[in-house]
Amino acid sequence: MPVDRSNYPGVPDDFPVGTTLSALSGAQPKMSLIEENGKFFAPGTSPSEVIAVFQMCEDLVPQMVAYCQRKLPAFDGNRQAAARASLQGLISKQWCTAAQSEWIMRKTVEQLEWDICINAVTISDSNPTERP
Secondary structure (H helix, E strand, O other), X not given: OOOOHHHOOOOOOOOOOOOOOOOOOOOOOOOOOEEEOOEEEOOOOOHHHHHHHHHHHHXXXXXXXXXXXXXHHHHOOOHHXXXXXXXXXXXXXXXXXXXXXXXXXXXXXXHHOOOOOHHXXXXXXXXXXXXX
16 A cells, blocks of 8 residues: 655655554454544654654664774774674664664665665565674
């Protein structure tokens, strides 16, 4: 289902928006929805939830810039290896989704002005649990 980006003012179009799994108890069929401003959203896609997660992810970018700069010597100056390891660490923290972690690392690499292969900051499409 396409996402109506007009619901998320201030959130860039490349920021990943996805639903959060939910379960409701009982024998009757149910559908988990969030009501906000007279509209219904799947959990994780309401404007307040998306904006809150975006702000958290946006706040992590400068922190990851400093982290990557500190870790670069540990990888003998190999920027791609440092970025890949940083992405793996960020995903393992589970502060946000893997797609949002990729977004954070893409923005981090842009701010660092590192010319590296985009695959260094992308998880495998064929196996979402695989870490580069």
